Amino acid sequence: MTPITTASAPAACSNCNLRELCLPVGFSAPDLERLDGLVASRRSVPRGEALFRSGDSFEAMYAVRTGFFKTRVMSEDGREQVTGFQMAGELLGLDGICDSSHACDAVALEDSQVCVISYGQLEELSREFPELQRQFHRIMSREIVRDHTVMLLLGGMRAEERVAAFLLNLTERLQARGFSPSSLVLRMTREEIGTYLGLRLETVSRCFSKFQTDGVLQVKDRQIQVLDQAALHRLAGEGAAPAEL
Amino acid sequence: MTPITTASAPAACSNCNLRELCLPVGFSAPDLERLDGLVASRRSVPRGEALFRSGDSFEAMYAVRTGFFKTRVMSEDGREQVTGFQMAGELLGLDGICDSSHACDAVALEDSQVCVISYGQLEELSREFPELQRQFHRIMSREIVRDHTVMLLLGGMRAEERVAAFLLNLTERLQARGFSPSSLVLRMTREEIGTYLGLRLETVSRCFSKFQTDGVLQVKDRQIQVLDQAALHRLAGEGAAPAEL
DNA sequence: CGCGAGCTTGATGCCGATCAATGCATGTGG
DNA sequence: CCACATGCATTGATCGGCATCAAGCTCGCG
Numbered sequence: 176m177t178p179i180t181t182a183s184a185p186a187a188c189s190n191c192n193l194r195e196l197c198l199p200v201g202f203s204a205p206d207l208e209r210l211d212g213l214v215a216s217r218r219s220v221p222r223g224e225a226l227f228r229s230g231d232s233f234e235a236m237y238a239v240r241t242g243f244f245k246t247r248v249m250s251e252d253g254r255e256q257v258t259g260f261q262m263a264g265e266l267l268g269l270d271g272i273c274d275s276s277h278a279c280d281a282v283a284l285e286d287s288q289v290c291v292i293s294y295g296q297l298e299e300l301s302r303e304f305p306e307l308q309r310q311f312h313r314i315m316s317r318e319i320v321r322d323h324t325v326m327l328l329l330g331g332m333r334a335e336e337r338v339a340a341f342l343l344n345l346t347e348r349l350q351a352r353g354f355s356p357s358s359l360v361l362r363m364t365r366e367e368i369g370t371y372l373g374l375r376l377e378t379v380s381r382c383f384s385k386f387q388t389d390g391v392l393q394v395k396d397r398q399i400q401v402l403d404q405a406a407l408h409r410l411a412g413e414g415a416a417p418a419e420l
Numbered sequence: 421m422t423p424i425t426t427a428s429a430p431a432a433c434s435n436c437n438l439r440e441l442c443l444p445v446g447f448s449a450p451d452l453e454r455l456d457g458l459v460a461s462r463r464s465v466p467r468g469e470a471l472f473r474s475g476d477s478f479e480a481m482y483a484v485r486t487g488f489f490k491t492r493v494m495s496e497d498g499r500e501q502v503t504g505f506q507m508a509g510e511l512l513g514l515d516g517i518c519d520s521s522h523a524c525d526a527v528a529l530e531d532s533q534v535c536v537i538s539y540g541q542l543e544e545l546s547r548e549f550p551e552l553q554r555q556f557h558r559i560m561s562r563e564i565v566r567d568h569t570v571m572l573l574l575g576g577m578r579a580e581e582r583v584a585a586f587l588l589n590l591t592e593r594l595q596a597r598g599f600s601p602s603s604l605v606l607r608m609t610r611e612e613i614g615t616y617l618g619l620r621l622e623t624v625s626r627c628f629s630k631f632q633t634d635g636v637l638q639v640k641d642r643q644i645q646v647l648d649q650a651a652l653h654r655l656a657g658e659g660a661a662p663a664e665l
Numbered sequence: 666c667g668c669g670a671g672c673t674t675g676a677t678g679c680c681g682a683t684c685a686a687t688g689c690a691t692g693t694g695g
Numbered sequence: 696c697c698a699c700a701t702g703c704a705t706t707g708a709t710c711g712g713c714a715t716c717a718a719g720c721t722c723g724c725g
Contacts, residue, residue, distance in 0.1 A: 248568050252657050256572040270568065272561035279568060298554070302547040309543070315560040316517035322567035323493050323515065323524060327501040329574035330618035334681065365704065373575035375682060380705055396690090396704075412497050579713070609671065620714055625673055641672080641722085 186214040186290055196264030197238050200310050213300055214290040226267060226281040226289060233271030235291050239263050242287020243362040248279045257371035260363065263352060266314055284362045329373045332412060337372040338382040339410035346401060357404065361397040432456045441509030442483050445555050458545055459535040465528040471512060473525045478516030480536050484508050487532020488607040493524045502616035505608065508597060511559055529607045574618045577657060582617040583627040584655035591646060606642040
């Protein structure tokens with residue numbers, strides 16, 4: 176159902192530069208090699224293609240190696256809700272475990288590459304390596320906590336707060352990957368942002384414009400400069416926390 | 421920080437009538453006894469008290485044995501978002517794994533009792549019993565999928581759709597526990613429902629009234645009769661699915 | 666009995682959806 | 696190279712759903 180390019184390379188966690196963000200956090204060099212069996216192969220997903228779709232049988236999980244994804248669920252009447260954006264080092268497919276078939280679509284927003292992680296392998300290695308078991312649980316737990324934060328956002332925040340919180344979250348994650356916290360390129364359209372935040376694309380656009388005239392942002396298409404991070408924090412509802420960076 | 425009554429009883433999964441809903445799904449009788457070490461103790465939580473609070477250090481998870489809970493997150497400015505309601509057989513505390521401290525509050529909506537499940541124990545037994553490992557992963561995965569459904573609801577549905585979907589979800593879960601799908605007693609206030617659904621309590625109340633005048637529900641305080649389940653499905657956004665039950 | 670918590674119902678107003686027009690890239694085929 | 700289509704973004708005008716404010720009700724309880 177998804178016959179997509181399958182580029183096989185000598186996949187290995189032990190020499191991957193994402194290992195501090197991904198599943199093998201906290202592994203020492205010797206153990207790391209034992210982990211290499213975890214990643215069966217890699218897979219390329221061209222921009223716009225789905226890595227998996229709702230209903231696909233669950234066979235593996237995927238760690239983003241390069242590129243950018245969105246996940247989305249659909250309602251019966253065709254409405255789309257984006258449930259998250261995933262970048263390098265983040266795991267996709269956790270939704271598939273509970274009933275052996277995926278519950279959402281994962282779509283590449285740019286040409287991407289993922290590591291294919293067999294769930295069966297992960298189960299086995301988890302029994303052998305408590306550290307891996309623990310880390311996997313942490314990742315699932317973090318996803319739950321993240322979802323609760325989004326529920327808070329969708330349930331009660333107004334448009335400007337949502338957009339500010341969204342941008343802050345993006346910059347934090349980019350920063351953890353070594354990028355500047357003040358300059359970013361959006362990988363998604365205004366509509367996709369809106370569908371994530373429970374807003375229309377026009378509202379997202381207006382927020383960007385407002386933030387720009389207020390001197391908080393510099394917006395040029397998808398290129399964003401954060402001019403006043405403290406203000407962004409304030410807008411997102413945080414109690415005037417002084418940015419220490 | 422939460423010195424609450426600690427009623428110790430001979431806790432055991434093997435003779436628990438919730439074992440088909442809870443962690444030990446699919447265990448045969450002999451293995452079940454090995455699982456009894458999982459539940460260290462039970463704990464009673466009076467109505468209105470917190471089982472744990474955001475920031476509490478994470479030491480264990482909890483399976484609801486009797487009673488009813490809500491979980492909630494707070495924003496810095498004091499707004500509350502209810503992230504879920506939990507009934508018998510459901511697990512609380514999964515949010516605590518990711519950074520060893522809880523990220524939400526769990527509050528009893530009526531006098532309740534929970535089984536205390538040591539996370540350390542669960543890790544160990546998971547290595548020994550692949551079935552348990554699998555079931556635990558399924559539960560976390562299901563929580564993620566559930567959260568995505570709520571995001572869909574909060575992101576795009578209007579008030580009546582939200583309330584209808586909420587009621588349907590409740591009746592389904594009650595039915596899985598052997599209760600009637602057409603008669604239920606709400607354990608929570610209108611305000612708590614609203615805070616879950618991203619609505620004000622007045623709006624929730626108006627929806628109930630509307631459903632009643634439309635002949636879909638019979639509402640008397642917290643006592644709800646579902647008169648037309650098919651209509652409720654339609655209202656929740658499903659494409660006129662004929663209820664086969 | 667009186668008080669307060671929770672619920673219902675009505676009147677008004679605001680935020681963001683909706684509708685609509687324009688601009689601006691990029692791509693495509695004549 | 697131009698004419699045209701297409702996708703994405705911006706901006707304005709109007710509208711509607713739900714929040715907000717307000718009043719009164721019911722019920723349980725000290």
